[in-house]
Amino acid sequence: MKDIPFIFNHDSSGSHLIGRADESAELEANALSGRHTALVSCRGAGKTALLASLCADLASDEVKPVSIDMFMIRSVSEFCRRLAEAVLGNEAQEYLASAGESEAGFAASVLQLPELIAQGQGFRYVICLDEFQQISIFREGNALLKHMRRICGGQQSVTWIIAGDDTPFMRGLFRGRSAVFARLFSVLALPDIQASAWRDEIRRRYEASGKYISSELAERIVDVSGGNAAYVMRLAGLVWMRANVVVSEQDVDDAFLDLLCLEEPRFRRNVMNLTFYQMNFLRALCYGVHEGFTRRDVMARFGLSSSANVSIIVKALLKSGLIRTDGRRTLIADAVFERWLCAEFLRAGFGHQS
Numbered sequence: 001m002k003d004i005p006f007i008f009n010h011d012s013s014g015s016h017l018i019g020r021a022d023e024s025a026e027l028e029a030n031a032l033s034g035r036h037t038a039l040v041s042c043r044g045a046g047k048t049a050l051l052a053s054l055c056a057d058l059a060s061d062e063v064k065p066v067s068i069d070m071f072m073i074r075s076v077s078e079f080c081r082r083l084a085e086a087v088l089g090n091e092a093q094e095y096l097a098s099a100g101e102s103e104a105g106f107a108a109s110v111l112q113l114p115e116l117i118a119q120g121q122g123f124r125y126v127i128c129l130d131e132f133q134q135i136s137i138f139r140e141g142n143a144l145l146k147h148m149r150r151i152c153g154g155q156q157s158v159t160w161i162i163a164g165d166d167t168p169f170m171r172g173l174f175r176g177r178s179a180v181f182a183r184l185f186s187v188l189a190l191p192d193i194q195a196s197a198w199r200d201e202i203r204r205r206y207e208a209s210g211k212y213i214s215s216e217l218a219e220r221i222v223d224v225s226g227g228n229a230a231y232v233m234r235l236a237g238l239v240w241m242r243a244n245v246v247v248s249e250q251d252v253d254d255a256f257l258d259l260l261c262l263e264e265p266r267f268r269r270n271v272m273n274l275t276f277y278q279m280n281f282l283r284a285l286c287y288g289v290h291e292g293f294t295r296r297d298v299m300a301r302f303g304l305s306s307s308a309n310v311s312i313i314v315k316a317l318l319k320s321g322l323i324r325t326d327g328r329r330t331l332i333a334d335a336v337f338e339r340w341l342c343a344e345f346l347r348a349g350f351g352h353q354s
Contacts, residue, residue, distance in 0.1 A: 004241065005205035005208060005237075006205065006234070006236045018201045019194055019201075020046060020190075020193070023188060024054070027039070027161070028057060028058065032063070033159075034158075035186050036152065036160045036184060036185045037159075037162075037185060038170075039161065039163035039164070040165075040189050041165070042165065042166050043165050043228075044229055045190045045192075045228065045230075046190065046193075046230070047164075047190065048163070050190075062123050062124065063126060064125050065128065066125060066126070066128065068128070069130045070134040073134055074134075075138055076138050076139070076141065079138070080107050083111075083113070087125070107140075114127060114158045119156070119157050124157055127161065128161045129161070129163070131164065132164035133164040133167050133170050136167075142180075145173070149181060160185075166324070198227070198232055199219050211244075211247065212246045217248075217249065224252075225335065227335075228334070228335065228336070231259070231335075239255040263336060264340065275313075276303075280302045280303045280304055281304060281310070282323075285331065286338065287302075290330055291330065293310045293314075294307035
C-alpha cells in the first residue's frame with residue numbers, strides 16, 4: 001500500500017500545514033523579534049502542528065527552539081523539571097539535584113535559566129509551551145503565572161510562545177487591564193481554515209497518490225468534520241484507505257463511522273462524569289435549541305430545573321470545553337462529538353431532533 005497522504009498526528013516538517021501561511025509568518029516574525037505570543041483556538045485547530053512547524057523552521061545556530069507539551073504535566077515542580085531538562089540537557093540532573101529552594105523559589109530560578117543561557121552563549125531561545133491551559137489544574141498555578149509575568153516580561157533573549165484551547169481560563173489570562181498576561185502577550189486566535197483550501201488540498205493529495213475525489217465529496221469531508229483540522233486530516237485518510245481509485249459517497253459515509261468508532265472512547269470519557277442536568281443541556285443543544293434556555297417551556301421540556309441551575313450548567317460546560325458561545329448562541333464545541341452524542345440520544349429513545 002502506498003503511504004497515506006494524510007497524517008493523523010502532528011508533522012514537525014510543516015509540509016502538512018494547510019491554510020496557515022499567514023499565521024505561520026506572523027508567528028515566526030513574533031518569535032524572532034522577541035514578541036511573546038499566545039495561540040488560542042478550539043481543540044484540533046492545528047496549534048500543535050503550527051508550533052512544530054515553527055520549531056523546525058527556526059532551528060539554527062542563532063535560534064534554539066524548545067517545545068514542551070504540557071498535557072500530561074500536573075504540577076508546577078514537574079513543569080519546572082521539564083523546562084530545566086529542555087534548556088540544560090545533560091546538565092539538568094545536577095542542577096535539579098542541587099535545587100533546595102521552595103517550590104516558588106525553584107520556579108523563579110528555572111524561569112530565569114533560558115535568559116541566562118541565551119545571553120551567555122549569544123543566541124535566542126524560542127520556548128513553546130503547548131496545552132498551556134493545563135496550568136489551570138496546578139495547585140500553585142496562579143503563583144507560576146505571576147512569576148512568568150514578572151520574569152518573562154523582562155527577558156531580552158527569550159521569546160515565549162504559549163498555545164492553549166479557547167477556554168475561560170485561557171481568555172482570562174489576557175482580558176482586562178488586571179489580567180495576569182495583559183499586554184505581555186500578543187494573542188493570535190486561529191480562525192477556521194477556509195473550506196476551499198481544504199477541498200483543493202484534499203483533491204491534490206488524492207490525485208498525487210493516484211486516486212480521485214470529487215469537489216463535492218472533499219467538501220463533505222470538511223463539513224462533517226466541522227472544519228476541525230485534526231478531524232479533516234483523519235477522515236480524509238480513512239476515506240483514502242477505504243477507496244479504490246474513485247471515492248464514492250459510501251466510502252465517505254463508512255469512513256465517518258470508522259472515525260466515530262475511533263473517537264468513541266474519548267467521547268464517552270467526555271460525558272462519564274457529567275451530571276443529569278448537564279446531559280439534559282447537551283440534549284437540548286443536539287435538538288437544535290441554542291438560546292432561550294431559561295424559558296419555562298425549554299426548562300420543562302429538557303429538565304433543566306431553574307434559571308439559576310442553567311447558569312451553573314453553562315459555566316461548568318464552558319469550563320470543560322464541551323460547549324462554546326457564538327454571540328447569543330450556545331453550541332457544542334466539537335462537531336464530531338455532537339454527531340456522536342445526537343446518535344446516542346436517538347439510540348436511547350429520546351426521539352428525533354426538532
